[in-house]
Amino acid sequence: MxxxxxxxxxxxxxxxxxxxxxxxxxxxxxWRLSIIHLLRNETLRYGEIKRLIPGISEKVLVHELKQLVELGMLEKKSYGEIPPRVEYTLTEKGRTVVPVIDLLEEVGQAFL
Amino acid sequence: MxxxxxxxxxxxxxxxxxxxxxxxxxxxxxWRLSIIHLLRNETLRYGEIKRLIPGISEKVLVHELKQLVELGMLEKKSYGEIPPRVEYTLTEKGRTVVPVIDLLEEVGQAFL
DNA sequence: GTCGATACTTACCAATTGGTGGGCAACTGA
DNA sequence: TCAGTTGCCCACCAATTGGTAAGTATCGAC
Incomplete structure:
Protein backbone atom coordinates (compact mmCIF):
# COMPACT_ATOMS: atom_id res chain seq x y z
CA MET A 1 0.00 0.00 0.00
CA TRP A 31 -11.70 33.53 6.65
CA ARG A 32 -8.82 32.36 4.53
CA LEU A 33 -10.72 30.41 1.90
CA SER A 34 -13.31 33.16 1.64
CA ILE A 35 -10.55 35.56 0.68
CA ILE A 36 -9.11 33.23 -1.91
CA HIS A 37 -12.56 32.51 -3.25
CA LEU A 38 -13.19 36.22 -3.67
CA LEU A 39 -9.98 36.71 -5.61
CA ARG A 40 -10.39 33.66 -7.82
CA ASN A 41 -11.28 35.72 -10.84
CA GLU A 42 -10.56 39.32 -10.07
CA THR A 43 -7.95 41.54 -8.57
CA LEU A 44 -9.35 43.52 -5.69
CA ARG A 45 -8.31 46.40 -3.49
CA TYR A 46 -8.02 46.02 0.24
CA GLY A 47 -11.17 48.00 0.90
CA GLU A 48 -13.16 45.97 -1.60
CA ILE A 49 -12.17 42.71 0.02
CA LYS A 50 -13.15 44.10 3.38
CA ARG A 51 -16.54 45.16 2.11
CA LEU A 52 -17.15 41.86 0.38
CA ILE A 53 -16.46 39.81 3.51
CA PRO A 54 -18.88 41.15 6.05
CA GLY A 55 -17.93 40.28 9.60
CA ILE A 56 -14.18 40.10 9.25
CA SER A 57 -12.20 42.48 11.44
CA GLU A 58 -9.51 44.67 9.95
CA LYS A 59 -6.84 43.21 12.12
CA VAL A 60 -7.57 39.69 10.98
CA LEU A 61 -7.97 40.66 7.34
CA VAL A 62 -4.62 42.42 7.27
CA HIS A 63 -2.99 39.50 9.03
CA GLU A 64 -4.49 36.93 6.67
CA LEU A 65 -3.50 38.94 3.60
CA LYS A 66 0.04 39.21 4.90
CA GLN A 67 0.28 35.49 5.49
CA LEU A 68 -1.21 34.64 2.12
CA VAL A 69 1.37 36.87 0.48
CA GLU A 70 4.13 35.18 2.49
CA LEU A 71 2.85 31.78 1.40
CA GLY A 72 3.07 32.94 -2.18
CA MET A 73 -0.65 32.62 -2.76
CA LEU A 74 -1.34 36.32 -3.20
CA GLU A 75 0.52 39.10 -4.91
CA LYS A 76 0.33 42.57 -3.41
CA LYS A 77 0.74 45.66 -5.49
CA SER A 78 1.00 49.08 -3.87
CA TYR A 79 0.66 52.15 -6.03
CA GLY A 80 2.48 54.99 -4.31
CA GLU A 81 -0.62 57.13 -4.18
CA ILE A 82 -2.38 59.10 -1.51
CA PRO A 83 -4.87 58.04 -0.38
CA PRO A 84 -3.23 54.63 -0.69
CA ARG A 85 -4.24 52.09 -3.29
CA VAL A 86 -3.28 48.46 -2.79
CA GLU A 87 -4.35 45.55 -4.93
CA TYR A 88 -4.31 41.84 -4.21
CA THR A 89 -4.17 39.19 -6.92
CA LEU A 90 -4.23 35.41 -6.71
CA THR A 91 -0.98 33.85 -7.89
CA GLU A 92 -0.58 30.58 -9.74
CA LYS A 93 0.33 28.92 -6.49
CA GLY A 94 -2.73 30.35 -4.82
CA ARG A 95 -4.81 29.16 -7.72
CA THR A 96 -3.97 25.55 -6.84
CA VAL A 97 -6.33 25.72 -3.88
CA VAL A 98 -9.30 26.81 -5.96
CA PRO A 99 -10.27 23.19 -6.72
CA VAL A 100 -10.19 22.55 -2.97
CA ILE A 101 -12.71 25.33 -2.49
CA ASP A 102 -14.96 23.90 -5.16
CA LEU A 103 -14.81 20.48 -3.58
CA LEU A 104 -15.46 21.87 -0.12
CA GLU A 105 -18.46 23.70 -1.48
CA GLU A 106 -19.91 20.38 -2.60
CA VAL A 107 -18.99 18.53 0.55
CA GLY A 108 -20.04 21.34 2.85
CA GLN A 109 -23.64 21.14 1.66
CA ALA A 110 -24.13 17.94 3.60
CA PHE A 111 -23.08 19.54 6.86
CA LEU A 112 -25.28 22.61 6.89
CA MET B 1 -22.47 34.65 -12.22
CA TRP B 31 -5.75 15.95 13.66
CA ARG B 32 -9.19 15.52 12.19
CA LEU B 33 -8.26 14.66 8.63
CA SER B 34 -5.53 12.34 9.84
CA ILE B 35 -8.15 10.35 11.71
CA ILE B 36 -10.46 10.17 8.72
CA HIS B 37 -7.57 9.26 6.47
CA LEU B 38 -6.66 6.40 8.78
CA LEU B 39 -10.16 5.02 8.75
CA ARG B 40 -10.69 5.39 5.02
CA ASN B 41 -10.38 1.69 4.39
CA GLU B 42 -10.47 -0.06 7.71
CA THR B 43 -12.34 -0.14 10.95
CA LEU B 44 -10.03 0.48 13.88
CA ARG B 45 -10.16 0.29 17.63
CA TYR B 46 -9.54 3.34 19.76
CA GLY B 47 -6.10 2.14 20.83
CA GLU B 48 -5.07 1.42 17.28
CA ILE B 49 -5.97 4.91 16.14
CA LYS B 50 -4.03 6.33 19.02
CA ARG B 51 -0.97 4.30 18.16
CA LEU B 52 -1.20 5.16 14.47
CA ILE B 53 -1.31 8.91 15.10
CA PRO B 54 1.83 9.59 17.08
CA GLY B 55 1.75 12.89 18.90
CA ILE B 56 -1.97 13.20 19.51
CA SER B 57 -3.05 13.48 23.11
CA GLU B 58 -5.76 11.24 24.50
CA LYS B 59 -7.95 14.14 25.43
CA VAL B 60 -7.93 15.53 21.93
CA LEU B 61 -8.37 12.15 20.28
CA VAL B 62 -11.41 11.33 22.41
CA HIS B 63 -12.84 14.76 21.75
CA GLU B 64 -12.29 14.55 17.99
CA LEU B 65 -13.81 11.07 17.81
CA LYS B 66 -16.84 12.25 19.72
CA GLN B 67 -17.33 15.20 17.40
CA LEU B 68 -16.86 13.11 14.29
CA VAL B 69 -19.50 10.72 15.57
CA GLU B 70 -21.83 13.63 16.29
CA LEU B 71 -21.27 14.97 12.78
CA GLY B 72 -22.26 11.58 11.45
CA MET B 73 -18.89 10.93 9.91
CA LEU B 74 -17.90 8.07 12.17
CA GLU B 75 -19.81 5.17 13.63
CA LYS B 76 -18.85 3.95 17.06
CA LYS B 77 -19.43 0.39 18.14
CA SER B 78 -18.86 -0.68 21.72
CA TYR B 79 -18.72 -4.36 22.55
CA GLY B 80 -19.71 -4.81 26.16
CA GLU B 81 -16.43 -6.49 27.03
CA ILE B 82 -13.84 -6.01 29.70
CA PRO B 83 -11.29 -4.74 29.00
CA PRO B 84 -13.33 -2.52 26.72
CA ARG B 85 -13.33 -2.88 22.96
CA VAL B 86 -14.56 0.04 20.86
CA GLU B 87 -14.40 0.27 17.10
CA TYR B 88 -14.69 3.28 14.85
CA THR B 89 -15.81 3.07 11.23
CA LEU B 90 -16.12 5.74 8.58
CA THR B 91 -19.73 6.29 7.50
CA GLU B 92 -20.95 7.16 4.03
CA LYS B 93 -21.19 10.76 5.09
CA GLY B 94 -17.67 10.67 6.40
CA ARG B 95 -16.54 9.11 3.17
CA THR B 96 -17.54 12.24 1.30
CA VAL B 97 -14.51 14.05 2.67
CA VAL B 98 -12.05 11.44 1.41
CA PRO B 99 -11.72 13.20 -1.97
CA VAL B 100 -10.92 16.38 -0.08
CA ILE B 101 -8.06 14.59 1.63
CA ASP B 102 -6.75 13.31 -1.68
CA LEU B 103 -6.89 16.79 -3.17
CA LEU B 104 -5.22 18.32 -0.14
CA GLU B 105 -2.48 15.76 -0.42
CA GLU B 106 -1.75 16.99 -3.93
CA VAL B 107 -2.05 20.65 -3.08
CA GLY B 108 -0.11 20.34 0.17
CA GLN B 109 3.01 19.18 -1.65
CA ALA B 110 3.61 22.69 -2.93
CA PHE B 111 3.62 24.13 0.57
CA LEU B 112 6.10 21.85 2.27
C1' DG C 1 -7.97 74.26 9.37
C1' DT C 2 -10.52 70.48 9.28
C1' DC C 3 -12.69 66.72 7.05
C1' DG C 4 -12.84 62.55 4.34
C1' DA C 5 -10.60 58.89 2.07
C1' DT C 6 -7.53 54.65 2.38
C1' DA C 7 -4.66 51.09 4.16
C1' DC C 8 -3.00 49.91 7.71
C1' DT C 9 -1.13 49.45 13.17
C1' DT C 10 -1.59 48.93 18.09
C1' DA C 11 -3.02 47.70 22.84
C1' DC C 12 -6.00 45.06 25.10
C1' DC C 13 -9.15 41.31 25.82
C1' DA C 14 -12.00 36.83 25.21
C1' DA C 15 -12.72 32.44 23.26
C1' DT C 16 -11.03 28.39 21.37
C1' DT C 17 -7.76 24.82 20.89
C1' DG C 18 -4.50 21.75 22.38
C1' DG C 19 -1.33 19.55 25.91
C1' DT C 20 -0.06 17.21 30.63
C1' DG C 21 -0.67 14.18 33.94
C1' DG C 22 -3.39 11.99 36.76
C1' DG C 23 -7.55 8.93 37.82
C1' DC C 24 -11.22 5.35 37.10
C1' DA C 25 -13.88 1.09 36.08
C1' DA C 26 -14.02 -3.71 35.56
C1' DC C 27 -12.33 -7.98 34.57
C1' DT C 28 -8.31 -11.58 33.92
C1' DG C 29 -4.40 -14.12 34.94
C1' DA C 30 -0.44 -14.85 37.97
C1' DT D 1 -4.03 -9.80 46.25
C1' DC D 2 -2.53 -7.28 42.69
C1' DA D 3 -0.66 -5.71 38.38
C1' DG D 4 -2.13 -5.39 33.50
C1' DT D 5 -5.42 -4.15 30.03
C1' DT D 6 -8.42 -0.73 27.66
C1' DG D 7 -11.25 3.27 26.76
C1' DC D 8 -12.21 7.33 28.59
C1' DC D 9 -12.73 11.50 32.05
C1' DC D 10 -11.06 15.51 34.64
C1' DA D 11 -8.56 19.66 36.44
C1' DC D 12 -5.37 22.65 35.13
C1' DC D 13 -2.50 25.20 32.06
C1' DA D 14 -0.37 27.43 27.71
C1' DA D 15 -0.64 28.84 23.08
C1' DT D 16 -3.19 30.33 19.33
C1' DT D 17 -6.85 32.73 17.23
C1' DG D 18 -10.04 36.22 16.75
C1' DG D 19 -12.48 40.62 18.10
C1' DT D 20 -12.85 45.85 19.58
C1' DA D 21 -11.78 50.21 19.37
C1' DA D 22 -8.71 53.48 18.87
C1' DG D 23 -4.88 55.72 16.35
C1' DT D 24 -1.60 56.98 12.21
C1' DA D 25 0.01 58.95 7.71
C1' DT D 26 -0.81 61.68 3.73
C1' DC D 27 -3.14 64.17 0.48
C1' DG D 28 -6.83 67.07 -1.79
C1' DA D 29 -11.20 69.42 -1.25
C1' DC D 30 -14.05 72.66 1.08
Missing amino acids: MTEKQNQTNGEIVPTQLIIKRAVEVICGK | MTEKQNQTNGEIVPTQLIIKRAVEVICGK
Missing part, protein backbone atom coordinates in the same frame (compact mmCIF):
# COMPACT_ATOMS: atom_id res chain seq x y z
CA MET A 2 1.20 3.49 -0.90
CA THR A 3 1.35 5.59 2.21
CA GLU A 4 4.28 7.89 1.48
CA LYS A 5 5.40 10.18 -1.30
CA GLN A 6 8.67 11.35 -2.68
CA ASN A 7 9.47 15.02 -2.31
CA GLN A 8 10.80 15.89 -5.73
CA THR A 9 13.49 18.30 -4.55
CA ASN A 10 15.60 16.00 -2.44
CA GLY A 11 13.98 12.59 -2.44
CA GLU A 12 13.17 12.90 1.25
CA ILE A 13 10.25 10.74 2.24
CA VAL A 14 7.34 12.79 3.51
CA PRO A 15 4.57 10.78 5.12
CA THR A 16 1.05 11.43 3.94
CA GLN A 17 -0.03 12.55 7.38
CA LEU A 18 2.52 15.36 7.35
CA ILE A 19 1.39 16.57 3.96
CA ILE A 20 -2.22 16.56 5.06
CA LYS A 21 -1.40 18.44 8.23
CA ARG A 22 0.52 21.02 6.27
CA ALA A 23 -2.33 21.47 3.83
CA VAL A 24 -4.74 21.94 6.71
CA GLU A 25 -2.46 24.59 8.19
CA VAL A 26 -2.38 26.38 4.87
CA ILE A 27 -6.09 26.46 4.13
CA CYS A 28 -7.56 26.78 7.60
CA GLY A 29 -8.44 29.90 9.42
CA LYS A 30 -11.90 31.30 9.72
CA MET B 2 -23.47 31.87 -9.84
CA THR B 3 -22.60 32.83 -6.31
CA GLU B 4 -25.34 31.12 -4.32
CA LYS B 5 -26.89 27.71 -4.07
CA GLN B 6 -30.26 26.32 -3.21
CA ASN B 7 -30.52 24.26 -0.06
CA GLN B 8 -32.59 21.33 -1.25
CA THR B 9 -34.59 20.90 1.96
CA ASN B 10 -36.34 24.23 2.13
CA GLY B 11 -35.19 26.33 -0.77
CA GLU B 12 -33.41 28.73 1.54
CA ILE B 13 -30.61 30.54 -0.18
CA VAL B 14 -27.23 29.75 1.34
CA PRO B 15 -24.39 31.92 0.14
CA THR B 16 -21.24 30.21 -1.03
CA GLN B 17 -19.19 31.86 1.66
CA LEU B 18 -21.31 30.27 4.37
CA ILE B 19 -20.96 26.83 2.85
CA ILE B 20 -17.20 27.23 2.60
CA LYS B 21 -16.95 28.42 6.18
CA ARG B 22 -19.01 25.46 7.35
CA ALA B 23 -16.85 23.04 5.41
CA VAL B 24 -13.75 24.56 6.95
CA GLU B 25 -15.23 24.14 10.40
CA VAL B 26 -15.96 20.52 9.66
CA ILE B 27 -12.58 19.50 8.29
CA CYS B 28 -10.24 21.65 10.32
CA GLY B 29 -8.54 20.82 13.53
CA LYS B 30 -5.01 19.67 13.88
Whole structure:
Protein backbone atom coordinates (compact mmCIF):
# COMPACT_ATOMS: atom_id res chain seq x y z
CA MET A 1 0.00 0.00 0.00
CA MET A 2 1.20 3.49 -0.90
CA THR A 3 1.35 5.59 2.21
CA GLU A 4 4.28 7.89 1.48
CA LYS A 5 5.40 10.18 -1.30
CA GLN A 6 8.67 11.35 -2.68
CA ASN A 7 9.47 15.02 -2.31
CA GLN A 8 10.80 15.89 -5.73
CA THR A 9 13.49 18.30 -4.55
CA ASN A 10 15.60 16.00 -2.44
CA GLY A 11 13.98 12.59 -2.44
CA GLU A 12 13.17 12.90 1.25
CA ILE A 13 10.25 10.74 2.24
CA VAL A 14 7.34 12.79 3.51
CA PRO A 15 4.57 10.78 5.12
CA THR A 16 1.05 11.43 3.94
CA GLN A 17 -0.03 12.55 7.38
CA LEU A 18 2.52 15.36 7.35
CA ILE A 19 1.39 16.57 3.96
CA ILE A 20 -2.22 16.56 5.06
CA LYS A 21 -1.40 18.44 8.23
CA ARG A 22 0.52 21.02 6.27
CA ALA A 23 -2.33 21.47 3.83
CA VAL A 24 -4.74 21.94 6.71
CA GLU A 25 -2.46 24.59 8.19
CA VAL A 26 -2.38 26.38 4.87
CA ILE A 27 -6.09 26.46 4.13
CA CYS A 28 -7.56 26.78 7.60
CA GLY A 29 -8.44 29.90 9.42
CA LYS A 30 -11.90 31.30 9.72
CA TRP A 31 -11.70 33.53 6.65
CA ARG A 32 -8.82 32.36 4.53
CA LEU A 33 -10.72 30.41 1.90
CA SER A 34 -13.31 33.16 1.64
CA ILE A 35 -10.55 35.56 0.68
CA ILE A 36 -9.11 33.23 -1.91
CA HIS A 37 -12.56 32.51 -3.25
CA LEU A 38 -13.19 36.22 -3.67
CA LEU A 39 -9.98 36.71 -5.61
CA ARG A 40 -10.39 33.66 -7.82
CA ASN A 41 -11.28 35.72 -10.84
CA GLU A 42 -10.56 39.32 -10.07
CA THR A 43 -7.95 41.54 -8.57
CA LEU A 44 -9.35 43.52 -5.69
CA ARG A 45 -8.31 46.40 -3.49
CA TYR A 46 -8.02 46.02 0.24
CA GLY A 47 -11.17 48.00 0.90
CA GLU A 48 -13.16 45.97 -1.60
CA ILE A 49 -12.17 42.71 0.02
CA LYS A 50 -13.15 44.10 3.38
CA ARG A 51 -16.54 45.16 2.11
CA LEU A 52 -17.15 41.86 0.38
CA ILE A 53 -16.46 39.81 3.51
CA PRO A 54 -18.88 41.15 6.05
CA GLY A 55 -17.93 40.28 9.60
CA ILE A 56 -14.18 40.10 9.25
CA SER A 57 -12.20 42.48 11.44
CA GLU A 58 -9.51 44.67 9.95
CA LYS A 59 -6.84 43.21 12.12
CA VAL A 60 -7.57 39.69 10.98
CA LEU A 61 -7.97 40.66 7.34
CA VAL A 62 -4.62 42.42 7.27
CA HIS A 63 -2.99 39.50 9.03
CA GLU A 64 -4.49 36.93 6.67
CA LEU A 65 -3.50 38.94 3.60
CA LYS A 66 0.04 39.21 4.90
CA GLN A 67 0.28 35.49 5.49
CA LEU A 68 -1.21 34.64 2.12
CA VAL A 69 1.37 36.87 0.48
CA GLU A 70 4.13 35.18 2.49
CA LEU A 71 2.85 31.78 1.40
CA GLY A 72 3.07 32.94 -2.18
CA MET A 73 -0.65 32.62 -2.76
CA LEU A 74 -1.34 36.32 -3.20
CA GLU A 75 0.52 39.10 -4.91
CA LYS A 76 0.33 42.57 -3.41
CA LYS A 77 0.74 45.66 -5.49
CA SER A 78 1.00 49.08 -3.87
CA TYR A 79 0.66 52.15 -6.03
CA GLY A 80 2.48 54.99 -4.31
CA GLU A 81 -0.62 57.13 -4.18
CA ILE A 82 -2.38 59.10 -1.51
CA PRO A 83 -4.87 58.04 -0.38
CA PRO A 84 -3.23 54.63 -0.69
CA ARG A 85 -4.24 52.09 -3.29
CA VAL A 86 -3.28 48.46 -2.79
CA GLU A 87 -4.35 45.55 -4.93
CA TYR A 88 -4.31 41.84 -4.21
CA THR A 89 -4.17 39.19 -6.92
CA LEU A 90 -4.23 35.41 -6.71
CA THR A 91 -0.98 33.85 -7.89
CA GLU A 92 -0.58 30.58 -9.74
CA LYS A 93 0.33 28.92 -6.49
CA GLY A 94 -2.73 30.35 -4.82
CA ARG A 95 -4.81 29.16 -7.72
CA THR A 96 -3.97 25.55 -6.84
CA VAL A 97 -6.33 25.72 -3.88
CA VAL A 98 -9.30 26.81 -5.96
CA PRO A 99 -10.27 23.19 -6.72
CA VAL A 100 -10.19 22.55 -2.97
CA ILE A 101 -12.71 25.33 -2.49
CA ASP A 102 -14.96 23.90 -5.16
CA LEU A 103 -14.81 20.48 -3.58
CA LEU A 104 -15.46 21.87 -0.12
CA GLU A 105 -18.46 23.70 -1.48
CA GLU A 106 -19.91 20.38 -2.60
CA VAL A 107 -18.99 18.53 0.55
CA GLY A 108 -20.04 21.34 2.85
CA GLN A 109 -23.64 21.14 1.66
CA ALA A 110 -24.13 17.94 3.60
CA PHE A 111 -23.08 19.54 6.86
CA LEU A 112 -25.28 22.61 6.89
CA MET B 1 -22.47 34.65 -12.22
CA MET B 2 -23.47 31.87 -9.84
CA THR B 3 -22.60 32.83 -6.31
CA GLU B 4 -25.34 31.12 -4.32
CA LYS B 5 -26.89 27.71 -4.07
CA GLN B 6 -30.26 26.32 -3.21
CA ASN B 7 -30.52 24.26 -0.06
CA GLN B 8 -32.59 21.33 -1.25
CA THR B 9 -34.59 20.90 1.96
CA ASN B 10 -36.34 24.23 2.13
CA GLY B 11 -35.19 26.33 -0.77
CA GLU B 12 -33.41 28.73 1.54
CA ILE B 13 -30.61 30.54 -0.18
CA VAL B 14 -27.23 29.75 1.34
CA PRO B 15 -24.39 31.92 0.14
CA THR B 16 -21.24 30.21 -1.03
CA GLN B 17 -19.19 31.86 1.66
CA LEU B 18 -21.31 30.27 4.37
CA ILE B 19 -20.96 26.83 2.85
CA ILE B 20 -17.20 27.23 2.60
CA LYS B 21 -16.95 28.42 6.18
CA ARG B 22 -19.01 25.46 7.35
CA ALA B 23 -16.85 23.04 5.41
CA VAL B 24 -13.75 24.56 6.95
CA GLU B 25 -15.23 24.14 10.40
CA VAL B 26 -15.96 20.52 9.66
CA ILE B 27 -12.58 19.50 8.29
CA CYS B 28 -10.24 21.65 10.32
CA GLY B 29 -8.54 20.82 13.53
CA LYS B 30 -5.01 19.67 13.88
CA TRP B 31 -5.75 15.95 13.66
CA ARG B 32 -9.19 15.52 12.19
CA LEU B 33 -8.26 14.66 8.63
CA SER B 34 -5.53 12.34 9.84
CA ILE B 35 -8.15 10.35 11.71
CA ILE B 36 -10.46 10.17 8.72
CA HIS B 37 -7.57 9.26 6.47
CA LEU B 38 -6.66 6.40 8.78
CA LEU B 39 -10.16 5.02 8.75
CA ARG B 40 -10.69 5.39 5.02
CA ASN B 41 -10.38 1.69 4.39
CA GLU B 42 -10.47 -0.06 7.71
CA THR B 43 -12.34 -0.14 10.95
CA LEU B 44 -10.03 0.48 13.88
CA ARG B 45 -10.16 0.29 17.63
CA TYR B 46 -9.54 3.34 19.76
CA GLY B 47 -6.10 2.14 20.83
CA GLU B 48 -5.07 1.42 17.28
CA ILE B 49 -5.97 4.91 16.14
CA LYS B 50 -4.03 6.33 19.02
CA ARG B 51 -0.97 4.30 18.16
CA LEU B 52 -1.20 5.16 14.47
CA ILE B 53 -1.31 8.91 15.10
CA PRO B 54 1.83 9.59 17.08
CA GLY B 55 1.75 12.89 18.90
CA ILE B 56 -1.97 13.20 19.51
CA SER B 57 -3.05 13.48 23.11
CA GLU B 58 -5.76 11.24 24.50
CA LYS B 59 -7.95 14.14 25.43
CA VAL B 60 -7.93 15.53 21.93
CA LEU B 61 -8.37 12.15 20.28
CA VAL B 62 -11.41 11.33 22.41
CA HIS B 63 -12.84 14.76 21.75
CA GLU B 64 -12.29 14.55 17.99
CA LEU B 65 -13.81 11.07 17.81
CA LYS B 66 -16.84 12.25 19.72
CA GLN B 67 -17.33 15.20 17.40
CA LEU B 68 -16.86 13.11 14.29
CA VAL B 69 -19.50 10.72 15.57
CA GLU B 70 -21.83 13.63 16.29
CA LEU B 71 -21.27 14.97 12.78
CA GLY B 72 -22.26 11.58 11.45
CA MET B 73 -18.89 10.93 9.91
CA LEU B 74 -17.90 8.07 12.17
CA GLU B 75 -19.81 5.17 13.63
CA LYS B 76 -18.85 3.95 17.06
CA LYS B 77 -19.43 0.39 18.14
CA SER B 78 -18.86 -0.68 21.72
CA TYR B 79 -18.72 -4.36 22.55
CA GLY B 80 -19.71 -4.81 26.16
CA GLU B 81 -16.43 -6.49 27.03
CA ILE B 82 -13.84 -6.01 29.70
CA PRO B 83 -11.29 -4.74 29.00
CA PRO B 84 -13.33 -2.52 26.72
CA ARG B 85 -13.33 -2.88 22.96
CA VAL B 86 -14.56 0.04 20.86
CA GLU B 87 -14.40 0.27 17.10
CA TYR B 88 -14.69 3.28 14.85
CA THR B 89 -15.81 3.07 11.23
CA LEU B 90 -16.12 5.74 8.58
CA THR B 91 -19.73 6.29 7.50
CA GLU B 92 -20.95 7.16 4.03
CA LYS B 93 -21.19 10.76 5.09
CA GLY B 94 -17.67 10.67 6.40
CA ARG B 95 -16.54 9.11 3.17
CA THR B 96 -17.54 12.24 1.30
CA VAL B 97 -14.51 14.05 2.67
CA VAL B 98 -12.05 11.44 1.41
CA PRO B 99 -11.72 13.20 -1.97
CA VAL B 100 -10.92 16.38 -0.08
CA ILE B 101 -8.06 14.59 1.63
CA ASP B 102 -6.75 13.31 -1.68
CA LEU B 103 -6.89 16.79 -3.17
CA LEU B 104 -5.22 18.32 -0.14
CA GLU B 105 -2.48 15.76 -0.42
CA GLU B 106 -1.75 16.99 -3.93
CA VAL B 107 -2.05 20.65 -3.08
CA GLY B 108 -0.11 20.34 0.17
CA GLN B 109 3.01 19.18 -1.65
CA ALA B 110 3.61 22.69 -2.93
CA PHE B 111 3.62 24.13 0.57
CA LEU B 112 6.10 21.85 2.27
C1' DG C 1 -7.97 74.26 9.37
C1' DT C 2 -10.52 70.48 9.28
C1' DC C 3 -12.69 66.72 7.05
C1' DG C 4 -12.84 62.55 4.34
C1' DA C 5 -10.60 58.89 2.07
C1' DT C 6 -7.53 54.65 2.38
C1' DA C 7 -4.66 51.09 4.16
C1' DC C 8 -3.00 49.91 7.71
C1' DT C 9 -1.13 49.45 13.17
C1' DT C 10 -1.59 48.93 18.09
C1' DA C 11 -3.02 47.70 22.84
C1' DC C 12 -6.00 45.06 25.10
C1' DC C 13 -9.15 41.31 25.82
C1' DA C 14 -12.00 36.83 25.21
C1' DA C 15 -12.72 32.44 23.26
C1' DT C 16 -11.03 28.39 21.37
C1' DT C 17 -7.76 24.82 20.89
C1' DG C 18 -4.50 21.75 22.38
C1' DG C 19 -1.33 19.55 25.91
C1' DT C 20 -0.06 17.21 30.63
C1' DG C 21 -0.67 14.18 33.94
C1' DG C 22 -3.39 11.99 36.76
C1' DG C 23 -7.55 8.93 37.82
C1' DC C 24 -11.22 5.35 37.10
C1' DA C 25 -13.88 1.09 36.08
C1' DA C 26 -14.02 -3.71 35.56
C1' DC C 27 -12.33 -7.98 34.57
C1' DT C 28 -8.31 -11.58 33.92
C1' DG C 29 -4.40 -14.12 34.94
C1' DA C 30 -0.44 -14.85 37.97
C1' DT D 1 -4.03 -9.80 46.25
C1' DC D 2 -2.53 -7.28 42.69
C1' DA D 3 -0.66 -5.71 38.38
C1' DG D 4 -2.13 -5.39 33.50
C1' DT D 5 -5.42 -4.15 30.03
C1' DT D 6 -8.42 -0.73 27.66
C1' DG D 7 -11.25 3.27 26.76
C1' DC D 8 -12.21 7.33 28.59
C1' DC D 9 -12.73 11.50 32.05
C1' DC D 10 -11.06 15.51 34.64
C1' DA D 11 -8.56 19.66 36.44
C1' DC D 12 -5.37 22.65 35.13
C1' DC D 13 -2.50 25.20 32.06
C1' DA D 14 -0.37 27.43 27.71
C1' DA D 15 -0.64 28.84 23.08
C1' DT D 16 -3.19 30.33 19.33
C1' DT D 17 -6.85 32.73 17.23
C1' DG D 18 -10.04 36.22 16.75
C1' DG D 19 -12.48 40.62 18.10
C1' DT D 20 -12.85 45.85 19.58
C1' DA D 21 -11.78 50.21 19.37
C1' DA D 22 -8.71 53.48 18.87
C1' DG D 23 -4.88 55.72 16.35
C1' DT D 24 -1.60 56.98 12.21
C1' DA D 25 0.01 58.95 7.71
C1' DT D 26 -0.81 61.68 3.73
C1' DC D 27 -3.14 64.17 0.48
C1' DG D 28 -6.83 67.07 -1.79
C1' DA D 29 -11.20 69.42 -1.25
C1' DC D 30 -14.05 72.66 1.08
